[in-house]
Amino acid sequence: MVGSYLERAGYVAPLVHTGPDAIDTAHAVQPDVIVLDLGLPGLDGVEVCRRLRTFTDCYILMLTARAEEVDTIVGLSVGADDYLTKPFRPRELVARVQTLLRRPRDQAPSIAQPRTFGSLTVDAVGRRVTLAGQPVGLTRTEFDILALLTASPAVAFARRRIIDEVWDPAWVGDEHVVDVHIAHLRNKLADDPAEPRYIDTVRGVGYRMVTS
Amino acid sequence: MVGSYLERAGYVAPLVHTGPDAIDTAHAVQPDVIVLDLGLPGLDGVEVCRRLRTFTDCYILMLTARAEEVDTIVGLSVGADDYLTKPFRPRELVARVQTLLRRPRDQAPSIAQPRTFGSLTVDAVGRRVTLAGQPVGLTRTEFDILALLTASPAVAFARRRIIDEVWDPAWVGDEHVVDVHIAHLRNKLADDPAEPRYIDTVRGVGYRMVTS
DNA sequence: CTGAACCCTGAAGAAACGATCAAGAAGCCG
DNA sequence: CGGCTTCTTGATCGTTTCTTCAGGGTTCAG
Numbered sequence: 001m002v003g004s005y006l007e008r009a010g011y012v013a014p015l016v017h018t019g020p021d022a023i024d025t026a027h028a029v030q031p032d033v034i035v036l037d038l039g040l041p042g043l044d045g046v047e048v049c050r051r052l053r054t055f056t057d058c059y060i061l062m063l064t065a066r067a068e069e070v071d072t073i074v075g076l077s078v079g080a081d082d083y084l085t086k087p088f089r090p091r092e093l094v095a096r097v098q099t100l101l102r103r104p105r106d107q108a109p110s111i112a113q114p115r116t117f118g119s120l121t122v123d124a125v126g127r128r129v130t131l132a133g134q135p136v137g138l139t140r141t142e143f144d145i146l147a148l149l150t151a152s153p154a155v156a157f158a159r160r161r162i163i164d165e166v167w168d169p170a171w172v173g174d175e176h177v178v179d180v181h182i183a184h185l186r187n188k189l190a191d192d193p194a195e196p197r198y199i200d201t202v203r204g205v206g207y208r209m210v211t212s
Numbered sequence: 213m214v215g216s217y218l219e220r221a222g223y224v225a226p227l228v229h230t231g232p233d234a235i236d237t238a239h240a241v242q243p244d245v246i247v248l249d250l251g252l253p254g255l256d257g258v259e260v261c262r263r264l265r266t267f268t269d270c271y272i273l274m275l276t277a278r279a280e281e282v283d284t285i286v287g288l289s290v291g292a293d294d295y296l297t298k299p300f301r302p303r304e305l306v307a308r309v310q311t312l313l314r315r316p317r318d319q320a321p322s323i324a325q326p327r328t329f330g331s332l333t334v335d336a337v338g339r340r341v342t343l344a345g346q347p348v349g350l351t352r353t354e355f356d357i358l359a360l361l362t363a364s365p366a367v368a369f370a371r372r373r374i375i376d377e378v379w380d381p382a383w384v385g386d387e388h389v390v391d392v393h394i395a396h397l398r399n400k401l402a403d404d405p406a407e408p409r410y411i412d413t414v415r416g417v418g419y420r421m422v423t424s
Numbered sequence: 425c426t427g428a429a430c431c432c433t434g435a436a437g438a439a440a441c442g443a444t445c446a447a448g449a450a451g452c453c454g
Numbered sequence: 455c456g457g458c459t460t461c462t463t464g465a466t467c468g469t470t471t472c473t474t475c476a477g478g479g480t481t482c483a484g
Contacts, residue, residue: 081311082294099293139460156339161220169301176442177462183443184460193443202339203441203470204352211338351471388431389473395433405432406480415430415481431480439472450461 002035002063005090006097019048026052033097036080037063049080059100061093115150117209120189120198122150131189141166142185145178149199153209156202182207214247214275217302218309231260238264245309248292249275261292271312275300327362329421332401332410334362343401353378354397357390361411365421368414394419 006013013035016025026034034052038045049060062083082096114123119132124147129136138146144166149157159175182199185191191198200208218225225247228237238246246264250257261272274295294308326335331344336359341348350358356378361369369377371387394411397403403410412420 141461154335154338156337158220165303169303174463179442180444180462183445186443201442205339208338353472386474391431392433392473395431399433413431426484427482428484429480429482432478434477435475437472437474439470441468441470443467443469445466446464448461448463450459452459453457454455 001090002093005094006035009094009097011097019045019051022048023051026056026058030056031058033059033061033100035061035063035093035097061096061100115153117150117153117198122146124151136188138185138188141181142188145181146185149207149209153211156205156208158206160206162206178206213302214305217306218247221306221310223309231257234260235263238268238270242268243270245271245273245312247273247275247305247309273305273308273312327365329362329365329410334358336363348400350397350400353393354400357393358397361419361421365423368417368420370418372418374418390418 003013003015011033014025014029014031016022022034022036025031034056036045036049036052045062049062052058052060059082060080062080081100084093084096114121114126116122121130123129127143127147129138129143129146145162148162148165159178162178163171163175183193186193186196186199189198193201196210198210200210202208215225215227223245226237226243228234234246234248237243246268248257248261248264257274261274264270264272271294272292274292276295276297293312296305296308326333326338328334333342335341339355339359341350341355341358357374360374360377371390374390375383375387395405398405398408398411401410405413408422410422412422414420
């Protein structure tokens with residue numbers, strides 16, 4: 001469906017159905033735009049995107065399932081230029097592609113690099129955290145909070161903001177859940193709240209990464 | 213809602229509510245991104261977009277009602293760079309804006325920068341204050357007052373105004389609480405009320421940043 | 425010059441806040 | 455369906471922060 005609409009709009013649109021094929025084909029044809037379905041079998045779509053970004057700076061338009069909004073945010077941070085949530089209308093897709101092609105090109109695509117804070121390393125794409133080289137086992141929520149904080153280390157995040165981004169804006173409940181997860185995080189990172197090396201408490205507001 | 217989310221994300225986001233206002237404001241502030249609601253009264257949103265394009269090449273993100281797919285196509289053809297259909301989640305909007313701003317631009321994006329007054333630096337997003345490079349530990353209220361004053365250094369803020377903005381318009385109590393917090397602030401900033409370098413007393417009114 | 429209004433500041437009680445723990449609920453995996 | 459992990463709630467405790475109050479200084483108008 002995607003391919004036929006793009007071709008009817010005048011584009012040459014080779015189709016592949018697996019992640020490895022996508023990477024091979026991208027190498028071979030050097031496309032201007034890649035429409036990437038996150039539901040691709042054989043390899044995680046985000047991972048495909050990251051790999052594509054290692055050798056091409058062409059536009060990447062992601063297709064995601066409506067349910068996973070988090071994916072879209074990750075997608076954009078991983079180097080995608082735009083995304084569409086399913087179900088979408090074919091004309092929308094075509095319009096997006098056209099818009100992308102009207103744009104000037106980015107010379108330096110931003111690949112989500114692992115971020116380091118002292119001996120702490122946060123790999124947002126691989127969802128891995130290491131402390132002094134040792135892997136740290138974090139739960140999903142703990143990781144997401146840490147990923148959010150480390151993504152913008154200069155920003156003081158309000159509890160509500162953390163909830164909006166990590167949970168869902170529609171979430172209802174006590175904002176201080178965040179505190180508990182932060183406590184667990186600090187515990188696992190051997191971080192003393194009174195003398196924090198990683199996570200700062202911003203009293204009356206929320207939390208922020210320590211930037212010395 | 214749109215404005216508050218963008219501001220929380222660190223952007224300066226003036227709000228206007230009619231098409232003519234949008235055009236005037238765009239002329240005045242030369243924005244990096246315009247978020248344009250197609251449902252704007254007073255002028256057809258598409259027409260507003262067309263007129264904006266006559267004098268600016270900033271990014272335009274359109275907000276449209278889900279029902280009108282045609283609008284989105286027209287919108288893109290008329291010069292919008294992206295669009296979102298309502299209802300959308302605030303995070304989506306912020307992510308889209310951020311993606312737009314990651315694109316190569318002629319000028320640097322105007323993300324809220326730390327403000328400096330002599331050797332005083334106020335970082336509103338990170339909620340950090342430094343004096344001659346040294347971090348200053350402010351309480352929430354102290355910081356909020358300073359952030360308010362520095363946001364509009366030319367404005368003399370009445371005590372009541374400060375309370376409305378920093379506390380809550382519903383707050384009841386003695387307006388002169390502000391004085392106490394100002395005193396603490398001045399103390400921490402080594403600011404002498406008789407010879408203020410940062411915070412001026414406006415007798416009978418309130419306080420204002422020193423503008424030398 | 426003088427009184428009244430206004431402002432500054434220190435101190436102390438009151439309120440708010442954050443860290444932590446434990447227990448129950450919910451979710452996930454086999 | 456269990457067993458296990460993870461999440462959420464609620465309560466407690468120590469600490470920080472806010473507010474009030476009062477005394478004393480400063481400014482301004484008459």
